[in-house]
Amino acid sequence: MTRAVMEKKDDLFEAMVEFGRSAELSGPTWLKERRAAALKRFEDLGLPTKRDESWRFTDTKVLKRTPFVPAVADASPGVDLSDLSFSTFGEDRLVFLNGHFAEELSSKNLPKGIRVRSLATALQQDADGLEPILGRYATSEHEAFNSLNLALFQDGAVIEVDPGCVVESPIHLLFVNRAADGPLLINTRVLAVCGDNSQVSLVESHLGLPGHPYLSNGVTEVLAGDNAVVDHYKVQQENSDAFHIATFQSHQGRNANVRTMTVTLSGAVVRNETNAVLGGEGGWAELNGLFLVGEDHHVDNFTRIEHAKPHCDSREVYRGILSEQGSGVFRGRIVVAKDAQKTDSKQTNNNLLLSDEALINTKPQLEIYADDVKCTHGATIGQLEKEAIFYLRSRGISESAARSMLIYAFATDVVGRIKVESLREELDRYLFSWLPKGEVVREAF
Amino acid sequence: MLEIKNLHVRAEGKEILKGIDLKVAPGEVHSIMGPNGSGKSTLANVLAGREDFEVTQGEIIYRDQDLLDMDPEERAREGVFLAFQYPVEIPGVSNTYFLRAALNAVRKHRGEKEVDAMEFLKLVREKAKLLKMDQSLLSRPVNEGFSGGEKKRNEIFHMAVLEPALGILDETDSGLDIDALKIVADGVNALRNKDRSFVVVTHYQRLLDYIVPDFVHVLYEGKIVKSGDKDLARELEKTGYSWLQNGKPEIQPVGQ
Numbered sequence A: 001m002t003r004a005v006m007e008k009k010d011d012l013f014e015a016m017v018e019f020g021r022s023a024e025l026s027g028p029t030w031l032k033e034r035r036a037a038a039l040k041r042f043e044d045l046g047l048p049t050k051r052d053e054s055w056r057f058t059d060t061k062v063l064k065r066t067p068f069v070p071a072v073a074d075a076s077p078g079v080d081l082s083d084l085s086f087s088t089f090g091e092d093r094l095v096f097l098n099g100h101f102a103e104e105l106s107s108k109n110l111p112k113g114i115r116v117r118s119l120a121t122a123l124q125q126d127a128d129g130l131e132p133i134l135g136r137y138a139t140s141e142h143e144a145f146n147s148l149n150l151a152l153f154q155d156g157a158v159i160e161v162d163p164g165c166v167v168e169s170p171i172h173l174l175f176v177n178r179a180a181d182g183p184l185l186i187n188t189r190v191l192a193v194c195g196d197n198s199q200v201s202l203v204e205s206h207l208g209l210p211g212h213p214y215l216s217n218g219v220t221e222v223l224a225g226d227n228a229v230v231d232h233y234k235v236q237q238e239n240s241d242a243f244h245i246a247t248f249q250s251h252q253g254r255n256a257n258v259r260t261m262t263v264t265l266s267g268a269v270v271r272n273e274t275n276a277v278l279g280g281e282g283g284w285a286e287l288n289g290l291f292l293v294g295e296d297h298h299v300d301n302f303t304r305i306e307h308a309k310p311h312c313d314s315r316e317v318y319r320g321i322l323s324e325q326g327s328g329v330f331r332g333r334i335v336v337a338k339d340a341q342k343t344d345s346k347q348t349n350n351n352l353l354l355s356d357e358a359l360i361n362t363k364p365q366l367e368i369y370a371d372d373v374k375c376t377h378g379a380t381i382g383q384l385e386k387e388a389i390f391y392l393r394s395r396g397i398s399e400s401a402a403r404s405m406l407i408y409a410f411a412t413d414v415v416g417r418i419k420v421e422s423l424r425e426e427l428d429r430y431l432f433s434w435l436p437k438g439e440v441v442r443e444a445f
Numbered sequence B: 001m002l003e004i005k006n007l008h009v010r011a012e013g014k015e016i017l018k019g020i021d022l023k024v025a026p027g028e029v030h031s032i033m034g035p036n037g038s039g040k041s042t043l044a045n046v047l048a049g050r051e052d053f054e055v056t057q058g059e060i061i062y063r064d065q066d067l068l069d070m071d072p073e074e075r076a077r078e079g080v081f082l083a084f085q086y087p088v089e090i091p092g093v094s095n096t097y098f099l100r101a102a103l104n105a106v107r108k109h110r111g112e113k114e115v116d117a118m119e120f121l122k123l124v125r126e127k128a129k130l131l132k133m134d135q136s137l138l139s140r141p142v143n144e145g146f147s148g149g150e151k152k153r154n155e156i157f158h159m160a161v162l163e164p165a166l167g168i169l170d171e172t173d174s175g176l177d178i179d180a181l182k183i184v185a186d187g188v189n190a191l192r193n194k195d196r197s198f199v200v201v202t203h204y205q206r207l208l209d210y211i212v213p214d215f216v217h218v219l220y221e222g223k224i225v226k227s228g229d230k231d232l233a234r235e236l237e238k239t240g241y242s243w244l245q246n247g248k249p250e251i252q253p254v255g256q
């Protein structure tokens, strides 16, 4: 019996297969072929269950029972975007409503040497240029959702930075999601191709508006040429009933520097798979994450760093703050290939549990095939320190402010790694409003 | 200022303080001495409001209020300050900025105007100078990586900024070299006035040469077994505490 048959009862699975088969798969011939193959893979894989090693800690039952339908273009978000946190960073902003580019809400004031287009437009204008890249890096053969995205995506963002081009201000991709009439499947897709010696910062924010549940299913591919410096951030604040499942995939050349940070603020079930490949000597890859999990929400961070070439460094710092019945997962795989000598890799995952019912599963996984490497990893799970709370209270600070100060201090280790100042300030503002007595905390930092 | 009456305290089922009586008037300095484990820190921590301890009997009146009915932060805002025997390290929380939040909490409680960033910096500089605190200790996280002596000095720095009515110093002299001891003592003496009182826990006469106490009490097995003036400390320096074991110590109640 194949997996597809076993999982046949999944509404989501059946609906998607049905949809994929009946819909005309759009795009140039090569893309149609790739989409058909992806759909086939999706059918073969079925939706993940807890029996899948990489999904062991994440329950997809509710997701599977929800009758999502693929989102079509939405004319208006129904709110003033500037009222939303994480909606405005500088001048260059591309807005996507339910995954579809909304030109009238976007603004571009780009310097020479960088092009930013919607994926639908890019496929019309320049299909041949995308052929060797699109969907070629975020392959994750085992990933059903990733395949589903490739099969069904309709739009997204394409960022191309010319070799040697240094882009000063960050490029902001704002994804606004809203399921007004019923559960929606929203595919988002980002492709960034950064030439040799180029430098650019990208900020993705994924914001959910109240409404029905939806599944935001994203794929981001980042290619960094030799010597390129790419700084990528993703902040997500999906609505409380939403699912967010995404794959980030970077591939970097010689001496390139790629940093990515995933900030998870809300969503019923969130899973971010973050994969980085160090594909040239002398590269630096940094994966950072901050996740706040409350209510009965669940956040799964599944990361993988592949050292394919010698003399590369990787750094990974993930911090989780879990409260109420929130649950979280951190999985950190580091793979060091046989000839990736002189690899220097460091991974840390620290978790703060604020309630007795909160839960975290943390698991490093090192696969080292080279012999001259330095790989360290460490994970901690702790609670707020009583001694520290008493010390702060003994100075006149209220108990709730003292707790909030310690929580904020815990988060700053990751927040401080944000190099886009406007984003760091926005995240600080968010934390100060999220934390009880945040105004006192603000004063203390 | 402070009146402790028949205070009995337990921790984890064990009775630690077994009936303490102590009266501290405004402007007085009381020193508490006594062997290791006699309950000095327990007393200091109960005054500051640590919750690990259970008060089974007795009461503490602080400026006409029931101290035991107040949260630690309320006590601090009402002017009680504890300089810890073992100050904790708090990574990620700046020594200076947190102190501003604390000072403003205290000021707000007293109905005073909150200090702005400029005023606060001026105040901090002045107090840091008084205690010859290295500038770097101000910007670092609270006590993180501070040496033992630096931690103690930092406690007095906090006290100098917060200007409490009652300062409780728990072995602030331990771990200080002679120069640092003098600086810390000068810092404390600068705060002495006719309204402000201190309870100074120490093992050594040395500190009391600089911070001259009005009364000295000996705490032994959870009780104050002897009280006297500053000469008692000098006497203890010579005799040690061995006399406590030899039969019943002579009990002298405190009076003023």
Ligand SMILES: Nc1ncnc2c1ncn2[C@@H]1O[C@H](COP(=O)(O)OP(=O)(O)OP(=O)(O)O)[C@@H](O)[C@H]1O
Pocket: B011, B012, B014, B016, B034, B035, B036, B037, B038, B039, B040, B041, B042, B043, B052, B085
């Ligand atoms: N939280 C606690 N739980 C159980 N026992 C405690 C606790 N705190 C203190 N004690 C015990 O109470 C007694 C008094 O301790 P305390 O720290 O008050 O002594 P001290 O006089 O300050 O000693 P030292 O001079 O060594 O600082 C000791 O036997 C100690 O082990």
Ligand SMILES: [Mg+2]
Pocket: B040, B041, B042, B085, B170, B171
């Ligand atoms: Mg002690």
